[in-house]
Amino acid sequence: MVSPATSLAEHFHQRTKYDPDTIGRMARGMKGPQPEPYKTYRLGTEIDLKPYLEERDRQPTTPRDRWAWARLSYLLINTYGLTARVATEAGDPFYLRAAPSAGGLYPAEVYLVSRGNALLPAGLYNYQARSHSLWRFWEDHVWQSFQEACFWHPALEHTQLAIVVTAVFQRSAWRYQDRAYRRICLDIGHLLGNLELAAALNDYRPHLIGGFADTALNQLLYLDETTEGAIAVAALADLLQVEQNLPKTVTAQPAPSQTDFPPIADGKLLAYLHQATCLDLASNVRWPTQVEAPPTEPEDKYNFPFCLKIPTRSHPIQWGTALEGLESTILSRRSTRRYSSVNLTLADLNALLDFTYHPEHYQSQGLDATPDYCDLGLIQTFVAVSGVDGLDAGCYYYAPRSQELRQIRFKNFRPELHYLCLGQDLGRDAAAVIFHTADLKKAVATYGDRVYRYLHLDAGHLGQRLNLAATQLRLGVSGIGGFFDDQVNEVLGIPEDEAVLYITTVGQPA
Numbered sequence: 001m002v003s004p005a006t007s008l009a010e011h012f013h014q015r016t017k018y019d020p021d022t023i024g025r026m027a028r029g030m031k032g033p034q035p036e037p038y039k040t041y042r043l044g045t046e047i048d049l050k051p052y053l054e055e056r057d058r059q060p061t062t063p064r065d066r067w068a069w070a071r072l073s074y075l076l077i078n079t080y081g082l083t084a085r086v087a088t089e090a091g092d093p094f095y096l097r098a099a100p101s102a103g104g105l106y107p108a109e110v111y112l113v114s115r116g117n118a119l120l121p122a123g124l125y126n127y128q129a130r131s132h133s134l135w136r137f138w139e140d141h142v143w144q145s146f147q148e149a150c151f152w153h154p155a156l157e158h159t160q161l162a163i164v165v166t167a168v169f170q171r172s173a174w175r176y177q178d179r180a181y182r183r184i185c186l187d188i189g190h191l192l193g194n195l196e197l198a199a200a201l202n203d204y205r206p207h208l209i210g211g212f213a214d215t216a217l218n219q220l221l222y223l224d225e226t227t228e229g230a231i232a233v234a235a236l237a238d239l240l241q242v243e244q245n246l247p248k249t250v251t252a253q254p255a256p257s258q259t260d261f262p263p264i265a266d267g268k269l270l271a272y273l274h275q276a277t278c279l280d281l282a283s284n285v286r287w288p289t290q291v292e293a294p295p296t297e298p299e300d301k302y303n304f305p306f307c308l309k310i311p312t313r314s315h316p317i318q319w320g321t322a323l324e325g326l327e328s329t330i331l332s333r334r335s336t337r338r339y340s341s342v343n344l345t346l347a348d349l350n351a352l353l354d355f356t357y358h359p360e361h362y363q364s365q366g367l368d369a370t371p372d373y374c375d376l377g378l379i380q381t382f383v384a385v386s387g388v389d390g391l392d393a394g395c396y397y398y399a400p401r402s403q404e405l406r407q408i409r410f411k412n413f414r415p416e417l418h419y420l421c422l423g424q425d426l427g428r429d430a431a432a433v434i435f436h437t438a439d440l441k442k443a444v445a446t447y448g449d450r451v452y453r454y455l456h457l458d459a460g461h462l463g464q465r466l467n468l469a470a471t472q473l474r475l476g477v478s479g480i481g482g483f484f485d486d487q488v489n490e491v492l493g494i495p496e497d498e499a500v501l502y503i504t505t506v507g508q509p510a
């Protein structure tokens with residue numbers, strides 16, 4: 001039962017839990033045909049980005065402007081472009097993208113806002129994944145209004161381009177109803193993970209902006225707020241411009257928390273939560289110009305007395321000369337559909353954890369040592385090990401600062417994982433199942449109900465790093481957004497305050 005003092009975010013989480021008793025009702029959906037996963041505009045002009053994908057030998061042989069176009073073209077295809085074609089019985093092929101998406105429904109849309117530079121005249125652009133082009137649908141100066149909508153975020157003072165990721169809610173709600181909001185934010189987190197790495201490949205640095213005036217931004221982009229809304233913004237610093245090498249700053253802003261809300265009907269929860277977690281121009285938002293370093297490194301959250309501790313320090317994954325391996329990994333990543341019964345090595349698991357939680361180990365290879373998240377300090381990681389050589393089967397807490405796995409329960413959980421993942425074989429057959437969790441009450445106390453977006457964006461972002469590390473190591477990997485929420489905690493021994501946000505399975509592909 002939800003107590004009266006429960007915040008809206010907790011209420012939403014509670015109401016959208018899958019439970020063995022209610023799953024039948026919650027799994028109903030899919031009324032009418034699947035919404036189209038692409039946007040079309042009637043007015044505007046197209047800028048084809050495909051020709052620049054041939055500029056493999058970018059600098060120094062490529063002329064400067066073509067090279068600049070190639071950087072933007074690669075940035076976008078690596079972030080959210082089409083990367084595979086799947087034939088269907090109905091005739092029309094189905095396309096998969098660089099970022100995974102729950103159910104392949106692709107609710108996210110990517111927009112570029114330009115202040116006006118040599119490459120892109122001022123205006124608004126929609127990334128058309130289907131044709132790998134930009135659609136310029138607004139030809140005027142909007143940067144100042146955009147800055148205002150982002151509460152004058154300091155990164156926008158110096159940058160000339162920004163990315164806005166929006167969600168067309170019904171694309172995902174069509175199948176997943178209200179719980180779609182979780183998956184939409186996880187999807188966008190994956191996309192932001194690609195953006196972070198694709199930016200490093202192309203000499204950009206995205207500065208994440210999670211706090212913005214929603215309606216002002218939606219109106220700026222001409223979104224229909226009844227169906228679509230901005231979820232994340234990233235100022236895109238061009239690292240080849242000295243003045244755009246900017247300090248890291250705060251990314252997330254609090255919004256109020258509601259504890260007094262009317263009864264909300266099933267099917268209306270998603271829209272209610274989204275609307276209620278919007279900021280407006282009158283919100284009192286101030287950005288610090290720089291992040292203050294914490295006086296002491298925060299400790300790992302859980303330390304169980306006398307538990308078995310397994311060090312996870314690892315050699316960094318090698319991404320090849322000029323990070324070529326990273327680009328090919330982003331473009332070839334796929335969600336594994338079936339695992340074999342072959343175990344993972346402990347070295348592989350350690351390398352996955354290293355890439356995901358220790359970006360600072362990858363600075364010497366040209367990656368960002370401190371990429372932006374909304375607030376990673378809110379997220380915890382647990383790993384259910386079923387088939388890792390050298391590691392007892394059981395459930396572990398991953399302590400990122402100490403770089404060790406701390407055992408919570410000894411047991412081979414394969415049958416339970418099958419059940420917890422709604423009977424999906426991926427859960428049972430994976431060598432390791434990774435859970436991202438957060439203490440929702442504490443998170444809401446810091447950021448209000450808007451934290452629900454932040455937590456899922458960050459969990460998705462971590463999920464994308466896990467996906468890419470696994471792909472590079474020739475392992476299989478897949479996200480799982482459908483699970484019996486409370487039972488995961490009970491069965492695996494994950495503390496009950498930790499709301500499960502997301503699951504990533506890894507193993508040897510069949």
Ligand SMILES: Cc1cc2nc3c(=O)[nH]c(=O)nc-3n(C[C@H](O)[C@H](O)[C@H](O)COP(=O)(O)O)c2cc1C
Binds near residue numbers: 100101102426482
């Ligand atoms: C948030 C999220 C949740 C997902 N949940 C599941 C799941 O429960 N079961 C599953 O088999 N795949 C799941 N997937 C994988 C998608 O089905 C997959 O990304 C999509 O079909 C596109 O294929 P691709 O990842 O190979 O590009 C999930 C992916 C994401 C990003």
